[in-house]
Each structure stands twice: as C-alpha cells, then as structure tokens.
Amino acid sequence: MKFLSDLISGISLGSVYAIIALGYTMVYGIAKMLNFAHGDVIMIGGYVSYCAMFYLGFPVWAAVLLAMLVCTVLGIVIEGLAYKPLRSAPSLAVLITAIGVSYFLQNSALLIWKADTKVYPSIVDGSLKLGQLTIPYVTLLTVAACVVIMIGLSIFTSKSKMGKAMRACSEDKGAAQLMGINVNRTISATFAIGSALAAIAGVLLCSSYYTLNPTTGSMPGIKAFTAAVFGGIGSIPGAFLGGILLGVIESIAKAYVPNLANAVVFAVLIVVLLVKPSGLLGKVVREKV
C-alpha cells in the first residue's frame, strides 16, 4: 500500500520533471545548447500566473494563457539579445551566457517580487480516492498535460512545415539553410515554443507543490535537465520517459534510503549512461572515420 502511494508520488513528481524536460529537450535538439535559464523562465511563468490570479483576478485559464504569452515573449527576447549573437560561437560560450541569463532572471525576480515565499493556490482542488489511495487531481492533470504535450510536440515536429524545418536544422544547419530554411527564425520559434511550455510547467509545478519563490525553478530545472539526458537528450518521448523515471526513482529512494535519495537518483543515472551512453531513447550517433 505504502509502496503504491510512493509510486503515485513519484509519478506526480516525475510528470512535473517531464514537462520541464520536454522544453529542455526541444531547445537542445534544435539549437544544440543547454539552456540553463529554462528553470528560471518556469519561475517567471509561475509568478506571472500568480499575479494574474491574485492581483488581477483572472480565471485560471486566462492566467495560464497570460503566463504563456509573457514567457513566449520573454523567450524570444532572451534568445534575440543573448543567444542569437552567439550563433557561431563555441557552445561553451553560449552555456555561460545562459547561466548569466539565469542569474539575471533570478535576481530580477528577487527585486520585483521580493524574497518571501508565496503559497501558490492549487488550480484544481481535491483528490481522487481509490480505496486507501489518494491521488490529487492536480497530479492527474499534470500527467494528462504531459502526455498531450508530448504527443502534440511529436506530431508537430514530424508533420508540420515548421516542425520539419526544425528537424532539418537539428540534423544539419548548413544544409537546412541551403534548402531555403530560415535557420535563425526556426531557432527563435523553438525558443518561443520552449518558453510557452515553461509557462505551463511553471503553473503545474507551483500548483502541485504550492510554493513559489525566486529560486523555485532552479532545482527542478537541474533535475529536468538530468531527466532529459537520462531519456536521451533531443528525443521527445525520451524526455517524457526520463522525467517519469527520475521522479519515481527519487520518491522510492526517499522512502527507503532517505538520507541519500539524491545520490541514488544520480547513481542510477550514471549506471544507465554507462550501459547506454546516449540515454534510454537517444540516437546513437555513429562516428565517421
């Protein structure tokens, strides 16, 4: 019984990780950069929706839409100002810039919204009772949102014109450009989508765990990044699988080796990567000699 409850806790946590990891993996797959500021965009999404609900009295759906809008614009602005000029720079330079953006967002939030933790209202109250098990509705919503987004993204990247352009950029930027694809615009669009996803992730993260402060996004951000690598970075189903598995492992580890829960998560990650060096569902890139 307890094991089942822990499993549900794990799936709940994992689905939050998965939704963040989807954003990470999208951006990584196309722009080939680790966007360390992703976690902080999530936090901004949380704050915007919080303010919309609390101070402007918006209904939940409108608050989520507003958060998505603000985050999309923010994502495009960040990309245009900080990442676009570095398109031809080494990937490490972009990584450090992303870290700079992450500091910037965190400290801006600290100045705007102050340091005190806000209690985020759950967007759906109550829980489903199955015998002795209780499953909060917000968990069901997160899992559902996660699956819908994953399927949506898969269809988008495989069927739509823009999605195909993204895949082309991901394969070979130079060739894509020669085929008449506007690489810059495609990457901007990727950031826009990634940031909109971050807003949704922000709302779901905060309403699952009720809490919001300027560093809310950073730890889940790192965990989600780990999850994305776990599943094979760049792979959309991989991010989903990695996220859920990471959440479940973390919860089970918390129940049985509480003091080393985090270490167990990372140890499993290491073992998996040693056995499958490009993650669970990652593409194995053959080296050309």
Place this chain on the structure above:
Amino acid sequence: MAIEKKKGLKKAALSDLITYLGVTAVFVIMSLLQSRGMLSRSLSGQLVPICCYVVMAVSLNLTVGVLGELSLGHAGFMSVGAFSGIIAAMCLQGHIASNPVLLLVAMVVGAFFAAIVGLLVGLPVLRLRGDYLAIVTLAFGEIIKDLINCLLVGYDSRGLHFAFNFNGKQNVDSLNLAEDGIAIIKGAQGAAGTTKLATFTAGFILVILALVVVLNLMRSRSGRAIMALRDNRIAAESVGINVTKYKLMAFVTSAALAGAAGALFGLNYSSLQATKFNFDTSILVLVFVVLGGLGNMRGSIIAATVLTILPEALREFADYRMLVYAIVLILVMLATNSPRLKAMLNRAFSPIKRLFAGKGAEKEAAQ
C-alpha cells in the same frame, strides 16, 4: 620546418615565463601592500580564496580546455580535498608544531584523496562523450556532496573514528569519542572550529605549483598527446595514442590540484559545510575558465581573480549587486564571442590599441 617549431616552442616558453613573472609580481606587490597595512581588509581577506579559485580554474582548464571534456562537477574534488585536508590538519595538530608544515601535509592529503576520487570517477566517466559526460560529472559532484553530508568524523587519543549516517539515525554521539576527543566533521553541520592555517604565501606557492604542473604537462609529449585527443580523437587513436591513459592523466591531475585548492580553502575558514561545494560552485569555476579562454591559463588566472573580486566590489550596488554581476557576465560573453560586436569593438578600440600597444602588453604581464 624545424626552425619554425623551435620558434613556436620559444614563444610558448616566453609566454609561460610572463605568466610566472606576472603572478610573482602581483604576489610581491600585494604582500608589500598588506605588510604596510595599505590594503583594505576586504581585499586582503580575499587573497587566499582568490588563490584557491585560481588553482581551481587552472585545474579545470586542464580538463575543459586542454582535454576538451566539459566537467560540471569540479567542486566535488574540491570538497574531497577540503574535508580530507581538514581531517588531516585537525588530527595532526598535536603532533606537528609548525603550522606551515601542517598546512603542507593537509594539502598533500587533500590532493591525494581528490586524485583517488578523480581516478574512480574518471574511469567510467571518460568513456562517455560530450553532454553525456558533462551530466555524469554533475552527477558525481552531487553524489560526493550528499555522501560528505552524511559523514561523521571524530578524533581522540585512540585514533580516528568514522561513522556514516546513511539512515539518518546517527550523530556525533555514535562516534563514541573519548573525553579528549574532538568531532571534526559533524554531518550536516560540517566542519566547525577548524584552525585557520591558510596563508597568502601558501596560496601563492600553490598557484605557482599548479602552473608548473599544468604548463609543463601541456608542453610535454603527454600534453601534446592529450591535445591531439581533444582535436581529433580518431586520428590520435590511429597513430597509437592510448586514449584512456592520457585522458585519465589529465583528469586525475586536474582533480588532485582541485583537492589541494580545496584543502587550502577549507583551512581558511573555521566552518565549512558540504553544501558549499554544490553545482553552483562548479559552474562558478567553469565561468572563470570559459571567460579566461579555453586552454589559456593566464586568462583563467585573470578571470578567476576579477570575477572573485567583482561581486565584492559591487557591494555598493546593494540589492542590485547580483543583477549587475549577471549583466556584466552576459555582456562580457557577448563582447568576446559575438562576431558583430567583436568587429564593432575592434573598430572602436583600434586607435586606443595602437596607442597602448606597448602598455597593454606590460599590463598583461603585471597580472
């Protein structure tokens, strides 16, 4: 061809010499200023940590710049070095009277244990590539942090006592220390009451040592093999370079230096917790390396120094301090890496550059 190579070597040797002289000059000037009391306390208090971060940056540059593998867990080695160094220093306190010798022993112990951990981590990690390797170093860094967080160490007349608080039910009492015993590391509370042994002179010696090790390695046959692996692994392998051996050589050297820096750092503060060496600290050091230039040791030294002082110098901005730091970081990265900005800066700076052509080099040498 042979002449050209010789010239290249000479140039490298000259560049190294400038680096050594620069570091020595700064050390002499700072020591003089400090002994005359002309240095603000804020700056003189940062001298030792700056030395530690410089060594961290130089050693990480060996992994990232020379070996070409992104490591996100360098703080883990610093942590191992810091805590093993503290244990060594606290245990031997009664047996070694001279503080410098005690510090030296602690740093050697720190480097030794960090090297062992580096070997254990390096063996599996270096089989991976690119971002997967990066995430595994991150994972090891976090694991080391969590393990040290559960560590209990005490010392009494009967010797050293260890306990590992993996179930959360143990504390200092489970060490069963004798009356005269001292608890050195107390789990989450970390090390408290450490004697402050670190000095600026020791820091300077460590920096020079790190430079000698890294620069000589880079200029040696092994160093060229390591760089060949970075530039084209397959080509290097095909001419018979042993991948594992050279990768491990760079990685373990890097870990050992980080361990020595950690020991120095740990013995500069009376209290230290495992959580200090988290992901953020690893990233901080990585920022030094990237900003200073991959494979460029002098750049690492300057970047580590500037970026350690910068947040302190920005204290006047009060609440806006870290915001300004973030903006400076982004702008510097853009200015150094964006082709368009680079061209703009070049144009703007060209008259000044011509004017200062001589002076610029001097200033560089002074660092």
Place this chain on the structure above:
Amino acid sequence: MKRIVSVVLAAMLLVCCLSACSSAPASTSNDSSAAPFKIGGIGPLTGDAAIYGQSVMNGAKIAVEEINAKGGVQLQFQEEDDVADGEKGVNAYNTLMDWGMQVLAGPVTTGSAIAVSTEAYNDRVFAITPSASSVDVIDGKDNMFQVCFTDPNQGVGAADYISTNMAGSKVAVIYRNDDAYSQGIRDTFVAEAAAKGLEVVYEGPFTKDTSTDFSVQLNGAQAAGADVIFLPIYYQPASVILNQANVMGYAPTFFGVDGMDGILTMKGFDTSLAEGVMLLTPFSADAADSRTQAFVKTYTERYGETPNQFAADGYDVIYTIAAALEAAGCTPDMSAADICEAMIKVMPTISVDGLTGQGMTWSASGEVSKAPMAVVIRDGVYVTP
C-alpha cells in the same frame, strides 16, 4: 582579440583593486565628536535564504531609527549580504571592518556565523547574532552572544512539551538533513525523546535538492501510524507539508519550532490548514502588548508584509546592543576592541525587554535565557494552550 579581452579584464581588475584601496582610508579616519556607533549587520539578502536576512535587517533598521529618535545612544547601521555562506560572510565582515564597524549584529545563518565568529574573536569585535542558533557559534568565544535559543534548547523543549502534554503519542520527525539548524534540533529532540520514553516511529529527512515534494515522507509517517509530526524546519517547507497532508486527508498534530513562525502571514496561505498546529516560538505578531503592535504596524507600513520571528530578532539585537553600550558607558570614539571588552563585562549583568522575550538575560558563555513559549494556532492566531 584575446589580447583586448585580457587587457579589458586586467583594467577591470585594476579598477576593482583601486576602488577597494581607496575606500579604505576614508573609513579609518574617525571623527570623535558626536559620531554615532557603527553597527554592522550580516545576513543573506539574496539567494535561497534571502527572506531571513532581509527580515532581520528590516527589523534592525526600525530599531535603529527608534533608538536614534529617543536621543541617548546614537547608532549607524550598515547591512551586508553573505548569501548564507561562510566565505561570503567573512568577505562581508571584512567590508564592514573597512567601513569602521564597532559592533556586529549578525550573522543571521549558522554556517556563516561560525566562520565570521572566529574572525570577530581574533579581532576582538563584539558580536551578537539574531538567529544563528547552533552551539558552535558561541562555543569558546567570549565575544559572541545569541538572541535566539540554541538548537539543543529547542529540541529538548519540544520533546519535553510533547511527552508531558501529549503522553503516549507516536511521533514522526520530518527534517532537513543538509541544514545545520534542522539537523541540530532533530538530534537533541530524538535524544531527549528517548530519555522521556517518547516513541519516535518515523523519521523522514530531506535535502535542499529533494525539497520539492514531501508526499513520500507523509506517506511514511501515516503508514507508521504517527499522530504527532515534529517539524524542526522553516515555515516555507512546512507550508508545503501542511498543504500536502491536507490533500492526502492526513491530519496529525503538527509541532514546530521557532522557524515555523511566519507561516500564518505567508501570502496566499490558507490559515485554516494550520488549525491546531503547535509551535515553540518566542514571538507572535498578534501579541497584545503595545510594543509588538507598534512594531508590527511600522513594519507592515514600511515593508508591506507582516514581520516574522526573524524581524523581531533583528529588532531585539539592536536594542540589546544599545542597552549594553549604555550600561558599559561606551562612547563612539572608542575602538572596537575596547568596546568589545567593556560589553563582554556587562552582558551577563543586563536584562533586556524585547519582542522575543521579557527580561532576557545572558550567560557569560553567550547563551540567552528566555522561556520558549508553546502556542497553538486557533482560527489563524496564536493562543496559549
């Protein structure tokens, strides 16, 4: 290009050094006339723990203004950020020493406080921390004092209270095992519980890295049949625990320590969830006495939020310093070391009425003596049970 960069960096370094050097002489010149005492404050103003540092500094600034308005001892207060880190704490301390600090009010967090206390001990600067509660902070340092309870004090107090008033209950402990404060209280609580025959049926530690979700710990406590959950943690994670327990439909008695104070005034917190929560706290924002009410009013007007226990600690620290300065007959032209010796002598003799305790007195070792007050939350306010 690389050259330009390194020249720019070198130039920045030079500017940094110069600015650091040039600020030094300004601070050493001290005019002896009616200059105020220079009090320095150290605490986290940014980062994860920013809320505690900011609250302390806000409370301290109100106290400084009140004291200055009264005439008598005049104070000048300067705050510095340490991001709750020992290294940055020592940096902040050195910056304050450059400024000419005579008495230190801080640091706010334990790790930083231990590192800074050694420096202050060697320099002979009097220091009193508002909230760093570990024994290591004051241990062996005659110039270090505390305004808050020590960790053992709280752990023992909580175990005694539970074993006396809720005899026979099964206790679960959820604590943060990478935090000195939380782990310290847990250790003494468990030891005292064993001595008092209190049954601890479950322990659920978490770390900063795993502090997103607490449902596993709550599942564990519920499965073990705990009817009291002891939470030696701060109020932010506690609010998540209360919310998650509510969703699970699990309703044990929650028992907190001083870190729990502030939960009722969190923005958006449903206070009905805290109904029946017990805690040991020295401060209550809805206390009826006029002094607390005046403080809460000023604080709310100025900073737009209700003060928590940390703000009250910050306020009390400044009043304690002022009282000791007055009792010791210090004058602002005295050196920090002279002030330190004089204050060490009077600290065990003075008694201060503060927001966090009436008639607070100190032992020579630096520990404060005040009674922890057990309160229970009813209808969103503290009441004495």
